[in-house]
Amino acid sequence: xxxxxxxxxxxxxxxxxxxxxxxxxxxxxxxxxxxxxxxxxxxxxxxxxxxxxxxxxxxxxxxxxxxxxxxxxxxxxxxxxxxxxxxxxxxxxxxxxxxxxxxxxxxxxxxxxxxxxxxxxxxxxxxxxxxxxxxxxxxxxxxxxxxxxxxxxxxxxxxxxxxxxxxxxxxxxxxxxxxxxxxxxxxxxxxxxxxxxxxxxxxxxxxxxxxxxxxxxxxxxxxxxxxxxxxxxxxxxxxxxxxxxxxxxxxxxxxxxxxxxxxxxxxxxxxxxxxxxx
Numbered sequence: 198x199x200x201x202x203x204x205x206x207x208x209x210x211x212x213x214x215x216x217x218x219x220x221x222x223x224x225x226x227x228x229x230x231x232x233x234x235x236x237x238x239x240x241x242x243x244x245x246x247x248x249x250x251x252x253x254x255x256x257x258x259x260x261x262x263x264x265x266x267x268x269x270x271x272x273x274x275x276x277x278x279x280x281x282x283x284x285x286x287x288x289x290x291x292x293x294x295x296x297x298x299x300x301x302x303x304x305x306x307x308x309x310x311x312x313x314x315x316x317x318x319x320x321x322x323x324x325x326x327x328x329x330x331x332x333x334x335x336x337x338x339x340x341x342x343x344x345x346x347x348x349x350x351x352x353x354x355x356x357x358x359x360x361x362x363x364x365x366x367x368x369x370x371x372x373x374x375x376x377x378x379x380x381x382x383x384x385x386x387x388x389x390x391x392x393x394x395x396x397x398x399x400x401x402x403x404x405x406x407x408x409x410x411x412x413x414x415x416x417x418x419x420x421x422x423x424x425x426x427x428x429x430x431x432x433x434x435x436x437x438x439x440x441x442x443x444x445x446x447x448x449x450x451x452x453x454x455x456x457x458x459x460x461x462x463x464x465x466x467x468x469x470x471x472x473x474x475x
Contacts, residue, residue: 200237204246211255211357214248215332219355224248226357228271231293231301232309256304256359268361270304277303284371284391285363288319291373294381304358307340310412312347313383313451317413319373320363322389322405328360337362344412369393369401372471374464376408378451384408385451386460388440390468392423399423402436404468409444409461416440419465433469440465 206224208214218224224246227233236242250256251271258269259280266282275298277289292298292306292315306316307327317340325340332355340361343351352358375387386408393401402423404416419439426432446457 200234201240201243203237203244206246206248207252208248208250211250211253211330211359212332214250214253215330215355215357217246217248218357219332221246222354226250226305226308228305229273229301230305231297232305232311250357251302261365263365265365266363268303268363270358270360271302272304274298274301274303274306282363283366283369284319284323284373284389285316287371288315288373288389291315291375297381303361307343307361308350308352308358310344310346310348310350311383312411313385313387313408315373315375315384315387315407317344318384318387318389318405318407320361320405321413321415322391322403323363323366324403325364326362327358328362329356330359331356335359341413341415347411366391370472370475372468372475374468374471376460376464386444386446386457386464388461388464388468390465390472392469392472394428394473397428399426399428404440404465406440406443406461406465409446409457414443416443416465418442423469428473433466433473436469437462437466 223244225244227247227249228251256269257271260267274289274292278286320340326337327343328337345351370392373389376385389405391403402420407413419436422436441462444458444461446454448454
């Protein structure tokens with residue numbers, strides 16, 4: 198299906214973009230296009246204007262420090278994959294296919310907030326922050342608060358996501374495990390795990406889930422069970438069972454509720470074991 202007729206705006210800078218968005222409440226931002234174009238073609242959304250921001254170089258950057266990593270909203274999945282960011286790069290490598298990874302952006306993905314998208318599991322586990330700009334100034338919000346509901350980011354009229362900030366977990370082990378119907382598909386279940394180990398003791402654990410709730414969630418009870426505990430097969434099994442308690446999936450073409458809950462346990466156990474192998 199062809200998209201409806203749409204006005205097309207190419208601002209020269211962020212200020213122009215935010216000012217235009219403030220004046221047109223049904224305008225949509227276009228970055229890589231891999232989230233919004235399919236919705237336009239299916240006529241799920243019918244905005245009056247598309248505001249193309251992919252030429253705004255201020256939004257295309259990536260910098261690292263000892264404490265955190267700043268990622269411009271227009272950074273592509275492929276660029277994140279190549280940046281060797283603990284957990285997040287591995288997550289990016291499992292998004293879509295090469296075309297999607299080369300064109301799709303992290304900013305576009307998190308503003309779409311598909312409940313089965315991959316990034317949210319990693320971003321919530323990492324305590325990531327989102328930097329948002331408007332003509333009134335700039336604000337920074339935790340990703341867990343930014344993700345209000347499925348397809349519903351915490352963005353007011355005229356606001357644009359400019360940057361994603363993630364702590365540097367270089368001393369952690371990590372893994373992102375994803376169950377999908379076919380290669381390149383959205384996650385039926387996705388589990389992101391970050392683990393800090395001292396000898397045979399787990400000092401810290403962070404587990405994020407995607408695909409089994411309206412938004413990504415942290416499996417905090419499972420995390421607390423793992424912290425300050427000796428690594429054993431029994432511990433990993435119990436923690437995986439705890440993770441399932443945070444899964445509240447719906448039945449759809451990808452599977453039944455029971456199937457998705459069982460898959461959550463399998464993926465959680467796999468993510469923890471794979472992380473501990475590193």
